[in-house]
Amino acid sequence: MAYVAIKGGEQAIDNAHAWLAEERRGDTATPALSVSQIQEQLGRSVDRVMAEGSLYDRELAALAIKQAQGDLIEAAFLLRAYRTTLPRFAHSVAVETGSMRIERRVSAIFKDLPGGQVLGPTYDYTHRLLDFSLLGDETVAPETETAAGHVGTMPRVPDILGHEGLLEADAPSSREPGDLTREPLTFPAERDVRLQALARGDEGFLLGLGYSTQRGYGGSHPFAGEIRMGEVSVEIEPAELGFDIDIGDLIMTECQMVNQFKGSKTVPPQFTRGYGLVFGFGERKAMAMALVDRAMRAAELGEDVTAPAQNVEFVLYHSDNIEATGFVEHLKLPHYVDFQSELQNVRRMRKEAAE
Amino acid sequence: MSARTGFRRLPNDPLSGSFTRIVMAGKGPSQIVMVGAGPPSTSFGVADQQRCGWRACAHHGGRDDPVVRIVIAEFGSATRDLRCCNPPMTEPTLLSGRGLNLTFGTIPALANVNVDLWPGELLAIVGESGSGKTTLLNVLSGRLAPDSGTVWYRDPANHLHDVHAMPAPALRTLHRSDWGFVHQDPRQNLRMSVSAGGNVGERLMARGARHYGDIRGVALDWLSQVEIDADRIDDLPRTFSGGMLQRLQIARTLVTHPRLVFMDEPTGGLDVSVQARLLDLIRSLVARLRIAVVLVTHDIAVARLLAHRIAVMQRGQIVETGLTDQVLDDPRHPYTQLLVSSVLNA
Amino acid sequence: MKGYNFAYLDEQTKRMIRRALLKAVAIPGHQVPFGSREMPLPYGWGTGGIQVTASILGAADVLKVIDQGADDTTNAVSIRRFFARTAGVATTTATAEATVIQTRHRIPEKQLREDQIIVYQVPQPEPLFRLESSRIETKRMQGLADYGLMHVKLYEDVARFGQISISYDYPVMVNERYLMSPSPIPAFDNPKMDMMPALQLFGAGREKRIYAIPPWTRVRSLDFDDHPFRTINAPHPCGLCGATDSYLDEVVTDDRGGRLFVCSDTDHCAERRAAGHVGTDGFQEAAE
Numbered sequence: 001m002a003y004v005a006i007k008g009g010e011q012a013i014d015n016a017h018a019w020l021a022e023e024r025r026g027d028t029a030t031p032a033l034s035v036s037q038i039q040e041q042l043g044r045s046v047d048r049v050m051a052e053g054s055l056y057d058r059e060l061a062a063l064a065i066k067q068a069q070g071d072l073i074e075a076a077f078l079l080r081a082y083r084t085t086l087p088r089f090a091h092s093v094a095v096e097t098g099s100m101r102i103e104r105r106v107s108a109i110f111k112d113l114p115g116g117q118v119l120g121p122t123y124d125y126t127h128r129l130l131d132f133s134l135l136g137d138e139t140v141a142p143e144t145e146t147a148a149g150h151v152g153t154m155p156r157v158p159d160i161l162g163h164e165g166l167l168e169a170d171a172p173s174s175r176e177p178g179d180l181t182r183e184p185l186t187f188p189a190e191r192d193v194r195l196q197a198l199a200r201g202d203e204g205f206l207l208g209l210g211y212s213t214q215r216g217y218g219g220s221h222p223f224a225g226e227i228r229m230g231e232v233s234v235e236i237e238p239a240e241l242g243f244d245i246d247i248g249d250l251i252m253t254e255c256q257m258v259n260q261f262k263g264s265k266t267v268p269p270q271f272t273r274g275y276g277l278v279f280g281f282g283e284r285k286a287m288a289m290a291l292v293d294r295a296m297r298a299a300e301l302g303e304d305v306t307a308p309a310q311n312v313e314f315v316l317y318h319s320d321n322i323e324a325t326g327f328v329e330h331l332k333l334p335h336y337v338d339f340q341s342e343l344q345n346v347r348r349m350r351k352e353a354a355e
Numbered sequence: 356m357s358a359r360t361g362f363r364r365l366p367n368d369p370l371s372g373s374f375t376r377i378v379m380a381g382k383g384p385s386q387i388v389m390v391g392a393g394p395p396s397t398s399f400g401v402a403d404q405q406r407c408g409w410r411a412c413a414h415h416g417g418r419d420d421p422v423v424r425i426v427i428a429e430f431g432s433a434t435r436d437l438r439c440c441n442p443p444m445t446e447p448t449l450l451s452g453r454g455l456n457l458t459f460g461t462i463p464a465l466a467n468v469n470v471d472l473w474p475g476e477l478l479a480i481v482g483e484s485g486s487g488k489t490t491l492l493n494v495l496s497g498r499l500a501p502d503s504g505t506v507w508y509r510d511p512a513n514h515l516h517d518v519h520a521m522p523a524p525a526l527r528t529l530h531r532s533d534w535g536f537v538h539q540d541p542r543q544n545l546r547m548s549v550s551a552g553g554n555v556g557e558r559l560m561a562r563g564a565r566h567y568g569d570i571r572g573v574a575l576d577w578l579s580q581v582e583i584d585a586d587r588i589d590d591l592p593r594t595f596s597g598g599m600l601q602r603l604q605i606a607r608t609l610v611t612h613p614r615l616v617f618m619d620e621p622t623g624g625l626d627v628s629v630q631a632r633l634l635d636l637i638r639s640l641v642a643r644l645r646i647a648v649v650l651v652t653h654d655i656a657v658a659r660l661l662a663h664r665i666a667v668m669q670r671g672q673i674v675e676t677g678l679t680d681q682v683l684d685d686p687r688h689p690y691t692q693l694l695v696s697s698v699l700n701a
Numbered sequence: 702m703k704g705y706n707f708a709y710l711d712e713q714t715k716r717m718i719r720r721a722l723l724k725a726v727a728i729p730g731h732q733v734p735f736g737s738r739e740m741p742l743p744y745g746w747g748t749g750g751i752q753v754t755a756s757i758l759g760a761a762d763v764l765k766v767i768d769q770g771a772d773d774t775t776n777a778v779s780i781r782r783f784f785a786r787t788a789g790v791a792t793t794t795a796t797a798e799a800t801v802i803q804t805r806h807r808i809p810e811k812q813l814r815e816d817q818i819i820v821y822q823v824p825q826p827e828p829l830f831r832l833e834s835s836r837i838e839t840k841r842m843q844g845l846a847d848y849g850l851m852h853v854k855l856y857e858d859v860a861r862f863g864q865i866s867i868s869y870d871y872p873v874m875v876n877e878r879y880l881m882s883p884s885p886i887p888a889f890d891n892p893k894m895d896m897m898p899a900l901q902l903f904g905a906g907r908e909k910r911i912y913a914i915p916p917w918t919r920v921r922s923l924d925f926d927d928h929p930f931r932t933i934n935a936p937h938p939c940g941l942c943g944a945t946d947s948y949l950d951e952v953v954t955d956d957r958g959g960r961l962f963v964c965s966d967t968d969h970c971a972e973r974r975a976a977g978h979v980g981t982d983g984f985q986e987a988a989e
Contacts, residue, residue, distance in 0.1 A: 009778035077743070084739040085705065184734040184909035187837045313835055323907045326744025330824065333746060333776050336769045336950055337806045337965055341868035341887035343951065344933045349862055524845045531849070546853070550860055553853045560856065561849025567859050567925040589860050 024069050038062035047251075047280025048072055052321060053079030054181070054200050056250050056279050073202075077322050084181070090236045093244055097254045097277070098159065100230040102151045104283075108224040109258060115154025120229060121281075157226035158256050158273065167258065167271045189312055194296055195289075199278055201319030203285040209295075209309040210288035218295045218307025222274065225258035229281055253278050255286035259294050261301065272301060447509060449474045449615060449647050452495055455504035457671075464490040465501060466671040474614065475645040479652055479662035479679070481694065487671040488651045489619060495649055496536060496617045497526050511614070531561050535608035539620040541600040544607065545592050551578060551603055552588040558611045577606040581636060598629035602636065609640060616641075618650045622657055634660050655694060659683055667691045708755040708788040714738055718756035718911070722902060725913035730875025732826050732843070737909040747780055747805060748906025750822035754784065754803045757818060757902070763791045765799035770807035770948065770965035777805070796968050806869075808890040810947045810969040813899035815916060821884040823905040826912060828872040828882040848880050851923060859928050868933055874921045875914055883920075889932045889948045894920040937962040940982035942973035 025032065039046055039062040049061040053076040061079060068074035104120025107113055119125075161167040177192040180200070185193065198206060213219050232252050235244040257274035261267075274294025276286035295309035308314055318324065448471045455468040464487045472478050480488040493499035495506055497518040506518040510533070518526070530536065538544050545554050555574040556564070564570050575585050581602035592600055601621060608616060621637065622630040638661055641648055652658055658665055659679060666676040667688065675688040686692040706712065714736075721735035740748040758764065764784055768777035772794040780803060781792050793799050796809040805822040813819060829839045832850050842850070851872055858866045871888040875881045883891060884903060894901065894914060901914040914920060924930040935949045940961045947969055949962040961982055964970035 009773045009775045010782075013775055013778060013782075080739045081741040085709075085711070087711075181739070182736045184736060186734065313837060317836070322739065323744045326746060326748075327824070327907055328745075329743060330745030333805075334769045334774050335806070335885075337887055337948070338869040338885050340935075340949070340951055340965070341889065341933060344935055345866060345868035348933060349864070349866065352863065527845050527847060531847075549853055550857060552860055553856050556856055557849045557853045560852035561847065565852075565926050567856065568927050570856065571860070 024067070033066060035059060035062045035066055038065050044281060045070070045072060045075075047278075047282055048203060048285075049075045049079060051279040051282050051285060052076035052200060052202060053083065055079050055083040073321050073325050077325070080322055090238065092234045092236050092247075095232045095234065095250070095252070097228065097232060097252065098156050099153050100228055100232050100252070100254070102154055102228060102230040103251075104229040105151075105154060105226065106224075107157050107226045110157070110160075113157065113160060115152075118151050122283075156228070156256070158258075161225070161258070161271070165270065168261075168273060185316060187313060189316055191293075191297070194312065194316060195275065195277070195293060197316045197319055198276070198289045198292060201289070202321035202324065203282070203288070205319050205321065205324075206285060206288040206292055209315065210291035212307065213291050213295045213309045218298065218305075218310040220272075220274075220294050220298075220303075221260035222257045222291055222294065223259070224287065225256040225273075227253070227255045227283055227286065229253040229283065251280050253280065253282045253286045255283070255290040257287070257290035257294055272297070446473055447513070448472060448507075449476075449509055450495060450649070451507045452491075453505050453507070455491070455494055455501045455506070457490060457494060457499070457501045463487075463671040465494065465504075468504070468671070468673055470495070470666060470673065470676075472615070472647050472649060474647050476664065477641055477648040477650060477662050479650045479658035479665045480668055481652060481655060481658050481665055482668035483694075484653060486668040488653075488668045490671075491668065492617055492619055492649060492651045496534065497521070497530075508615075531558055532611055533614050535611075535613040535616040537601075537604055537608055537616060537618040537621050539623040541592075541597075541604035544604050545600065547592050550589045550591060551583065551595070554592065554603060554607045555610050558607065562611060573610060574606075577610050578603075580640065581606040582632075596629075597625055598633060601625065601633055605637065605640070609644065609646070612644060613646060615647045615649075618648055620652055620654075621650070622652075622654070630657075637661060655683065667694065705787055707760070708758045708784065708790075709741075710738065710752065710755045714752075715756040718752055721911045722753065722756065722913060725902070725911050726900070726915050728879070729914050729918050730873075730879030730881040730912060732910040732912045734909055735911050737906045740906065742779070742783070744907035745824055746776060747803070747822040749904030749908075749911070750803050750805070750820050750906075751780060751783065751904075752906055753820045753902050753904035753911065754801060755788070757820075758784065758788055758790060758801060760788075760790065762800045763793050763798055765793050765796060765802045765968075766804075767802070767807060767809070767966075767968075768805040769950070770809070771967040773967065794968050795972075796966075806885050806887075807948070807965060808886055808893045810944075810964070810966045812893075813897060815898040817899040819897075819899050819901050821886075821901065821903045823882065823884045823903045823910075824907075825870075826882055826903065826905040826908050826910040828870075828880050843879065846878065851880060855923060855925065855928075859925065865924065865928060865930070871930075872923050874923060876918055877921070880923075881912065881914075881920075887933070887948060888922070888930075889934050891920070891922045891930070892932065896920075935962050938980060939964045939970060939973075940980045942970045942978045943980040944970070944973055944978070 039058050042062070042065065045065055046058050046061045049064055049072055050056050050058070052073070053061065053064065055061070057079075060082065061075065064075035064078040065072065067078060102115070102118055102120075104122060105115065105118045107117065158167055162169060171191075173192070175192075178190065178196065180193060180196050185197070189197075214222070230251065231249045233246050234248050234250055235246050237244045253276075255276035257276070258271045259274060261272040262269055272294065274290035274292070274297070276289030276293065278285050278289065292309050292315060295307065296312050296315060298305050298310040299312075303310075305311060450472040452468055452470040455465045455470075456463070457465040468487075468491060470478075470491070480491055482488045490499065494501050495518075497506065500519050508516045508518050508529070510516060516525075521529070536544065546557070549557075552571060552574040555577050556570040559570050559573060564573075571588075575588060578585060578588060583599060583602060583606070587595075587599075592603060595603060605621075618637075622633050625633065634657060640646070641661075648661075650658070650661060662679045664677065665679050665682045666673045667682065667686075667690065668674070669690045675682055675686065675691045682691060683695055686695050708715075710718075717736055721733045725731065725733045737749065737752060740751055742748055742751065754764070764781065765772065766777045766781040766784075768774040768780075771777065772781075784790055785792055796802065796811045796813075799817065801818050801820065802809065802813070803820040803822065808819065827836065827839050829842060829848075829851060830836075832854055833839050833842065842848070855865050855867075858864065867888065869887045870882055870885040871891050873881050873883050873891060873894065883894060896917055896919065897914070898916050900916055903912045905911070922930040935951065937949065938945045939947060939949060941963050944964055947964045947966060950965040952961045952963060953959065954961050963980075963982075964973075
């Protein structure tokens with residue numbers, strides 16, 4: 001028997017990468033997908049990658065999707081790894097969603113309200129029937145009754161409800177918000193850090209957790225107070241200027257969940273809030289985020305902490321899909337040494353047990 | 356232990372020689388006549404405890420006897436067991452709460468509570484649910500901070516510690532060595548995925564025991580003390596009955612010979628027959644090891660069987676305190692009277 | 702590499718990591734939280750070790766990267782390439798030539814020296830995590846040196862198996878104060894950590910913790926007086942170089958139960974063979 005020690009890791013890696021590149025491109029008889037096509041026609045994918053990649057750049061997100069063959073977690077990972085190398089020039093002032101240029105705004109708690117209900121570009125009420133006409137080339141642009149565009153600004157539902165004191169007020173804070181990308185997570189984690197983690201968190205994970213709160217695992221009787229999507233201005237205040245300057249716009253989705261609260265020994269009965277805010281059109285994620293945000297406030301509101309969604313440590317440590325995918329997938333790295341030590345251990349124990 | 360150490364002698368000293376009858380004059384409602392039924396060598400110790408009345412203590416030929424049958428003529432000539440053999444109350448207290456206050460929102464959970472515990476004494480805190488007794492237990496054990504007031508603990512070196520001002524490591528050390536906590540639900544204390552032996556051995560190992568054979572030996576000894584078969588030592592607690600779980604919890608807690616144990620409804624949720632066996636076990640272990648115990652129970656019968664003294668709580672206040680039999684047989688406070696009569700009627 | 706700083710990370714980040722390293726060295730075995738950055742390699746694939754290496758690497762350093770003891774496993778190749786590309790440092794497979802050794806799952810067989818630094822990739826820095834999942838609670842246990850639970854685990858092993866059955870990531874007590882995960886190295890390697898002349902640094906990127914063992918520090922593997930720590934290895938010499946004192950990989954040579962045991966430390970094995978040592982299977986290899 002002859003044995004030659006395994007060599008050639010370098011060559012194997014190069015070959016694998018070459019094969020991957022060929023796979024990604026696919027059949028060259030089909031024209032290559034352009035980044036602008038992804039940006040324009042796979043907008044929801046772009047939005048999700050921007051949200052989980054924590055970087056608002058539609059073009060780079062589209063590039064990442066192309067490079068990752070549409071694997072959105074891989075694309076978010078590419079975006080994150082790029083983002084971390086970027087220098088930081090400034091922090092924006094808090095985005096004012098109250099002056100959002102609305103494209104969609106619905107409330108489930110008032111039939112009508114100032115500004116009205118605006119459905120916007122939603123899949124709600126579509127019948128989920130495959131549209132076989134899309135199989136062919138779309139030569140004619142879809143018609144819209146009213147030209148797509150902003151409806152204007154409208155007051156936020158919580159501000160309407162807040163006047164009566166029925167809804168808890170936002171807790172004012174003069175503290176600089178935390179930043180998970182610079183400082184490691186520590187406990188107790190304040191709400192600013194929790195919200196940041198949720199905003200970056202995996203949509204599927206949050207969806208499942210949010211859903212679990214509706215099925216009795218830490219439920220808090222939520223109502224969708226308001227969901228709004230539209231364009232907000234990003235402003236920074238350079239120290240040398242002393243006033244804000246508008247540096248551009250973002251599309252964002254905000255969800256305000258309104259939850260029943262029976263009151264405690266110190267607080268009269270009132271409605272409490274769960275909050276969700278994500279880049280782009282991310283209504284599902286924003287709603288799930290708001291449910292989980294509210295669930296994680298259980299301890300603060302004197303509720304029993306029993307369900308997974310209420311366990312801050314559990315939620316925050318497991319919501320990041322870049323961390324999760326890396327660690328789950330690291331299991332395919334070699335573990336020869338550990339497995340070998342286990343093998344020897346089991347053999348020895350079996351031998352000693354037999355003696 | 357000398358039979359008389361620290362005892363306050365009464366004017367006509369009844370504490371020597373053989374006798375069958377003692378007559379004492381006290382601050383009580385009337386004269387109490389006690390008739391000793393022990394052998395001629397029995398001596399009785401009597402101590403005055405502030406406002407609490409009389410307590411008796413018996414020693415047979417120098418050996419402690421926890422129970423002496425005494426007839427208290429004044430109260431209808433009932434013959435009962437009277438727990439005694441207590442350390443004299445002139446010793447310094449082991450644990451003292453002073454001016455404890457705690458409110459939850461607007462509800463006072465503790466209102467100016469003062470409480471004392473002497474070494475080797477079993478104090479029962481009784482009251483209905485919501486009376487503040489578990490809150491008091493948590494405050495006394497340092498698990499819950501009061502709004503005001505102080506809990507003092509006297510360590511073996513006779514140093515006093517303000518429990519709520521102790522650094523966390525010191526309090527944690529206290530909880531895993533000198534102190535113990537027995538929960539109503541043993542699952543709160545036991546590690547359900549660790550064998551019975553591991554459960555009993557944990558406190559020893561936390562204290563630095565590093566010899567497997569020794570640890571296992573002590574665990575075996577303790578399992579036998581709490582009447583769990585030695586061949587269950589490697590079984591997981593989930594295979595144990597409710598009564599066994601509670602006995603295992605007691606072994607796990609007492610293995611380091613704590614001086615002070617807090618017990619929260621230790622027999623709650625158990626069948627009556629299982630309860631009786633457990634109470635017996637607690638009584639004998641506590642007496643033999645001279646452990647001071649603060650016991651919270653809503654069950655007057657449990658308190659009557661185990662406790663030397665009783666503190667009755669209502670709406671966050673201690674409304675009556677005294678020797679167990681005195682309080683239960685001659686309740687002064689209307690609430691105590693109600694509690695006692697409700698048990699009698701039940 | 703164009704467009705990136707030396708060794709990828711910007712200097713601010715490196716400074717932050719070096720501060721964490723200094724603290725870690727000052728408190729041997731204590732886990733120091735640090736602002737772990739997202740790296741272009743996945744979490745769990747060595748991001749912690751890479752950040753530590755990037756922060757301590759200088760232009761004159763010579764880097765060796767091993768995974769499972771070998772220089773040529775794919776992940777070791779990938780990480781070595783990363784630094785060759787982003788820092789342009791010299792790399793080597795020879796343990797003796799390296800100034801910085803980044804490792805996953807092994808400690809080289811050759812005794813390390815005072816002028817070397819070994820950087821461990823750590824998937825899970827908290828040695829208590831399997832016994833207590835809450836990091837709030839494990840942090841408290843670490844702070845109070847409350848390690849009874851870990852001993853309970855060892856007790857359970859002896860009660861059930863007659864021996865401590867941990868074969869890798871075997872918990873150690875550092876400087877008689879902090880309980881520490883040695884990273885998933887085989888228990889065989891644990892004794893090498895004790896009083897090691899080289900500085901040992903540990904990076905956990907996903908868990909955002911750094912810890913360290915200064916040179917010449919006592920590292921004790923937990924055990925009982927009557928069940929002392931012992932190492933496990935295959936009861937064979939290396940098939941290629943005949944070594945009897947090195948940690949061996951088991952190679953399956955056919956589907957009929959054929960096995961070959963060879964040094965997991967490829968450099969150690971190659972060096973021995975170059976010096977003329979031959980194992981039973983190595984001889985045949987040389988003959989071909």
